[in-house]
Amino acid sequence: MTNPFLSIIIPARNEERRLPQTLEQVIGFSQTSGISSEIIVVVNASTDRSLEVASAFAERYPNVRVLPEDLPGKGRAVKKGMLAAQGEYRFFADADLSMPIEEVRRFIPPVVDVPIAIASREAPGAVRYNEPAYRHFTGRVFNTLIRALVLPSLSDTQCGFKMFRADVAHDLFSRQTLMGWSFDVELLYIATRRGVPILEIPIPWYFNPDSKVSVLRDSWRMFTDLLVIRRNGQLGLYD
Numbered sequence: 001m002t003n004p005f006l007s008i009i010i011p012a013r014n015e016e017r018r019l020p021q022t023l024e025q026v027i028g029f030s031q032t033s034g035i036s037s038e039i040i041v042v043v044n045a046s047t048d049r050s051l052e053v054a055s056a057f058a059e060r061y062p063n064v065r066v067l068p069e070d071l072p073g074k075g076r077a078v079k080k081g082m083l084a085a086q087g088e089y090r091f092f093a094d095a096d097l098s099m100p101i102e103e104v105r106r107f108i109p110p111v112v113d114v115p116i117a118i119a120s121r122e123a124p125g126a127v128r129y130n131e132p133a134y135r136h137f138t139g140r141v142f143n144t145l146i147r148a149l150v151l152p153s154l155s156d157t158q159c160g161f162k163m164f165r166a167d168v169a170h171d172l173f174s175r176q177t178l179m180g181w182s183f184d185v186e187l188l189y190i191a192t193r194r195g196v197p198i199l200e201i202p203i204p205w206y207f208n209p210d211s212k213v214s215v216l217r218d219s220w221r222m223f224t225d226l227l228v229i230r231r232n233g234q235l236g237l238y239d
Helices: 019-032 050-060 074-084 101-107 133-149 166-173 183-193 215-234
Strands: 006-012 037-044 064-069 089-093 116-120 127-129 161-165 198-202 204-206
Touching: 006 019, 006 074, 006 101, 019 037, 019 050, 019 101, 037 050, 037 074, 050 064, 064 074, 074 089, 074 166, 074 183, 089 101, 089 166, 101 116, 101 161, 101 198, 116 183, 133 215, 161 166, 166 183, 183 198, 183 215
Parallel strands: 006 037, 006 089, 037 064, 116 198, 127 204
Antiparallel strands: 089 161, 116 161
16 A cells, blocks of 8 residues: 555554454454545564464455564564554554554544654553553652653553654664664654654453463563663663
């Protein structure tokens, strides 16, 4: 699809079960919203039928593209989709759609016109549904570390729905070095160093018990990533 207004990038690793419903919702939105849009599914390091499922949708719908990626890492998948996208505004969304896709209207003109808009579960007006207390607690602890070490002004950097204007996407994602879960913290840190405004959008957010993030497995790695981001900034590697 040539020069769409909106690109929706969905990273998918072993998502054969959730992809059909997710793509039906996103395609339905693209057909009824009046917004010229493309949908890019980046299938990375999957061992299930994710690629086959996504490809079947691409055969049926001309605005759906599938990009295979052999190496793991959500950050790697999002980077590949963002740099391959053609939209004026580029939005990445988790495959579980814990935020209803219709909310994407609030991230783009004419509602707002900003270089970066990120979904927030903490901004005034946001609502969380069905989230266990322990997940909320661990999320707030990690955000406290993020604010202390790299991003003092943002209340929620980890919600998996973020929009970048095309020129900003090219600039930031070309500088991205982290390919795992902390990639978006790095991108937002680079943006703040470069003086790019970031708007937090309060959203309705529905907890999904099938989340791919493991509190025990991923917390230490994400903490060390924060130290890497801080060090890279001090060394001027993002300038």
